[in-house]
Amino acid sequence: MTRLVARPGAGDASTSPDRPDDRLSSVFRFATELVAWVAAPWALASVSPILAVAAVPALIALPTVFSTPGDKNQVVVAVPGVVTIAIMLLQFAAAVAGAWAAWPRWAALAVTGLVAVALVLELPRWRWLLRVGR
Structure with a gap:
């Protein structure tokens, strides 16, 4: 039987050790x-194919x-935590608005339910981002 052992520092070279565990929230995120990648272009296609693409x-x-x-x-490109949160809120808004449209x-x-759960699960990470990402 093979046993996987995590190496210290493997895959987390620059993540902060005090960052909240967000494995579950990352799935929802x-x-x-x-x-958002599907719904927003789908909704925009009726307005402008160029905007959709x-x-x-x-x-x-x-x-990214x-x-x-x-x-x-x-x-x-390093940005303050508030910018990372704003980008996530934009993604959430694109998902909800695109789905409704x-x-x-x-x-x-x-989709609205998915975003609501993701938002609640993101709160510890966002509090951390606001604290460290100034």
Whole structure:
């Protein structure tokens, strides 16, 4: 039987040791991001195909490029914690608004519930981001 042993420092080269454990919230955060990547362009397609296509790389690039030091392993452009939170709120808003604009009511309600759970689970991380990411 193979036993996996975590090496100290493996995969967490630049994450802060006092950062709250967000394994569960990261699942909901990623699910919300996926929904935003689909719902926002879907809703924008009726307005402008160019906006719909542009929305996808914009929604993916923002949290990839801009992050608070200590929050991710790789920081391309360091920003204060409040900016990281604003980017997440933008993702949440894109998911909810896109779902309500383009999908049936039951799907939009499900997305709204997903975002509500993600928001509650994000609160400890956001408090930490506000404290360290100044």
